Amino acid sequence: MEIGHRRKERLDRGVKVRTEGLYALMSWRELGYLTMPRLVLIIGMLILPLVMPSMYWQRVISIVCIYALLSLSFDFLAHFVGLVSLGGAFFIGSGGYIAAILNTILGLPPMVSIPISTLLGAVICTLFLFPCLPLRGVYFAIITLMFPLLLGRVIEALDILGGTDGILGVGSFTNSWVEQYFIILMVLFYLFGMRRLVNLDIGLVFRAVMDNDQAVRASGINLTYYKTVAVFIASSMGCLAGGYLAHIYMWAGLSMFALDFSILPIAATVIGGSGTLVGPVLGAFILVPISELLRAFGTLRIVFYALILLAFIVFRSEGIMVYGQRKYQQFEKWVKV
Amino acid sequence: MDILIEILIYGSIRSITLALMALGFALVYGTSRVPNFAHGALYIINGFIVWSFLRLLGLNYFFSILLAIIVIGVIGALIYQIILIRVRGIAISEIIASYAIGLAILEGLRWGGFKGMTYTLPTFIQGSIFIVGVPVDLHRIVVLICGAALIGFLWLFTHYTRIGLALRGMAQDERAALMLGIDSDRMAVVAMVFGSMLAGLAAVLLLPLGNIVVESGYNVLILAIAVCIVGGLGSWMGAVLAAFLIGFAQILTEVYLGTHFKTVVALLAIIITLILRPSGLFGRQKELEERV
Numbered sequence: 001m002e003i004g005h006r007r008k009e010r011l012d013r014g015v016k017v018r019t020e021g022l023y024a025l026m027s028w029r030e031l032g033y034l035t036m037p038r039l040v041l042i043i044g045m046l047i048l049p050l051v052m053p054s055m056y057w058q059r060v061i062s063i064v065c066i067y068a069l070l071s072l073s074f075d076f077l078a079h080f081v082g083l084v085s086l087g088g089a090f091f092i093g094s095g096g097y098i099a100a101i102l103n104t105i106l107g108l109p110p111m112v113s114i115p116i117s118t119l120l121g122a123v124i125c126t127l128f129l130f131p132c133l134p135l136r137g138v139y140f141a142i143i144t145l146m147f148p149l150l151l152g153r154v155i156e157a158l159d160i161l162g163g164t165d166g167i168l169g170v171g172s173f174t175n176s177w178v179e180q181y182f183i184i185l186m187v188l189f190y191l192f193g194m195r196r197l198v199n200l201d202i203g204l205v206f207r208a209v210m211d212n213d214q215a216v217r218a219s220g221i222n223l224t225y226y227k228t229v230a231v232f233i234a235s236s237m238g239c240l241a242g243g244y245l246a247h248i249y250m251w252a253g254l255s256m257f258a259l260d261f262s263i264l265p266i267a268a269t270v271i272g273g274s275g276t277l278v279g280p281v282l283g284a285f286i287l288v289p290i291s292e293l294l295r296a297f298g299t300l301r302i303v304f305y306a307l308i309l310l311a312f313i314v315f316r317s318e319g320i321m322v323y324g325q326r327k328y329q330q331f332e333k334w335v336k337v
Numbered sequence: 338m339d340i341l342i343e344i345l346i347y348g349s350i351r352s353i354t355l356a357l358m359a360l361g362f363a364l365v366y367g368t369s370r371v372p373n374f375a376h377g378a379l380y381i382i383n384g385f386i387v388w389s390f391l392r393l394l395g396l397n398y399f400f401s402i403l404l405a406i407i408v409i410g411v412i413g414a415l416i417y418q419i420i421l422i423r424v425r426g427i428a429i430s431e432i433i434a435s436y437a438i439g440l441a442i443l444e445g446l447r448w449g450g451f452k453g454m455t456y457t458l459p460t461f462i463q464g465s466i467f468i469v470g471v472p473v474d475l476h477r478i479v480v481l482i483c484g485a486a487l488i489g490f491l492w493l494f495t496h497y498t499r500i501g502l503a504l505r506g507m508a509q510d511e512r513a514a515l516m517l518g519i520d521s522d523r524m525a526v527v528a529m530v531f532g533s534m535l536a537g538l539a540a541v542l543l544l545p546l547g548n549i550v551v552e553s554g555y556n557v558l559i560l561a562i563a564v565c566i567v568g569g570l571g572s573w574m575g576a577v578l579a580a581f582l583i584g585f586a587q588i589l590t591e592v593y594l595g596t597h598f599k600t601v602v603a604l605l606a607i608i609i610t611l612i613l614r615p616s617g618l619f620g621r622q623k624e625l626e627e628r629v
Contacts (some may be wrong), residue, residue, distance in 0.1 A: 052521035084429045131612045137428045143611045150604040299444040308443040314423050
């Protein structure tokens with residue numbers, strides 16, 4: 001058959017009822033069919049540190065989780081609230097510096113300083129971004145891209161917070177298992193938490209803000225309030241990752257404001273599938289190890305992931321996860337037209 | 338008195354420099370609404386193209402510049418035709434795609450070993466003169482004159498030629514322009530070619546003042562964005578005025594606060610302008626497109 005005489009017909013599998021996230025289960029098999037992907041993800045992430053061959057790769061898992069949190073925050077803000085934030089480095093930097101200060105000056109252990117830096121960092125990031133919330137589209141993207149650059153330059157120029165050397169001597173985790181399972185559990189917590197959140201009432205408002213903010217405002221809903229809440233949630237993820245990063249590197253410095261933290265999460269989101277929340281995590285688990293394997297090639301790895309990003313955004317903008325979901329949840333067959 | 342004249346002279350030179358860096362970006366964004374985040378990369382790669390023609394092929398300086406400008410125009414057209422045209426109109430994909438192109442070019446150059454002090458272009462004219470007691474390189478004078486001439490030429494071009502008028506028409510209202518028979522995709526390619534050539538010209542004029550380093554690609558991008566945003570995205574003459582504003586602000590902070598604050602000024606200018614008046618000081622207000 002030639003193209004043009006046939007089309008692909010797609011049918012949802014029987015368990016799905018009417019809409020996304022609503023299922024009618026008739027048997028254990030169907031239950032297994034639904035829970036399998038989730039269980040694979042959870043169990044897979046939990047046994048990851050156990051199967052890693054060396055300390056080095058265990059550290060890579062921690063880095064992957066940091067990027068996964070950032071990607072999750074990018075995906076949530078961009079595809080569920082409509083605020084495209086290129087400021088991942090801003091969140092990482094704020095969280096990292098706060099955790100480092102709390103640890104070196106007040107002597108708080110990681111398990112205390114990370115939660116505090118998560119909340120405090122999120123508050124600070126939200127305050128910084130608050131005046132920018134009315135901006136839309138490209139304008140918000142550009143301004144969030146500028147914030148980490150500005151903070152980095154200001155720290156450099158004023159020579160505060162350790163200047164170009166950064167803050168040295170931040171305490172590390174006492175136990176490497178605690179170190180890894182802490183961040184893995186946090187990724188799982190945020191992942192499933194966000195999936196739940198976007199289906200609650202507040203998630204509905206978030207999506208409405210993305211689709212048509214004028215209509216939301218016309219319904220008497222305070223736009224700024226909801227955007228602030230969304231930015232707070234998203235920046236708390238980034239700041240958590242930043243605080244954790246400061247503790248595993250035992251250092252907070254200017255490279256925390258590097259563009260890597262803004263660009264790689266976007267690449268992970270685009271590759272993994274935007275608007276799925278699981279996709280970005282998956283994307284981080286694909287991209288970061290590849291970039292570690294290519295470390296020997298120096299900056300060529302940045303070229304490599306820029307090209308992957310380009311290929312995906314131009315030719316396959318749906319991403320792996322959307323594709324995978326379609327294949328898993330739908331029957332496909334060719335029908336004659 | 339002396340320092341005042343120095344500020345005046347170096348301020349104008351810096352302003353023209355900024356305008357040169359920003360014009361290409363402003364032209365592309367103004368016409369096709371594609372924020373070309375590969376602008377800095379185009380600037381740097383043109384420096385390396387001229388260098389290769391000059392040192393590796395041993396061509397005449399003038400011919401290498403001419404050839405390089407043509408090559409960069411072709412590169413710009415290819416970038417638009419192969420990649421950007423597919424994501425046009427999807428604001429975020431445009432940014433990400435063009436930034437990825439820029440990143441690939443710049444980091445590719447860095448990987449290829451183009452870094453360090455070894456890559457320089459010769460100045461057009463050696464030596465320096467004294468203007469009311471202030472020493473100025475002759476090359477900076479050349480930059481000043483060429484820059485001013487280029488801005489004037491661009492103004493004439495966009496006001497009195499068919500292509501220039503078509504570009505402006507598209508910038509003002511794309512649908513109306515389409516209705517009048519202006520092919521928007523073709524004009525966007527033309528804008529991209531001119532934008533890349535302007536980036537290339539800026540590189541040719543400005544790079545002889547220092548080394549060709551990959552990092553400055555990012556700085557050029559930031560400065561170009563700063564100028565265009567303060568001037569109003571899409572307003573070309575606004576960009577020129579904004580270049581003077583930021584140029585003098587930079588020189589003043591440099592004189593009174595220290596060189597560290599140079600980029601801080603540009604970044605602060607972007608952030609403050611976007612918060613207070615996203616359409617820039619000289620742009621037309623498009624309230625609902627920009628903020629709610």
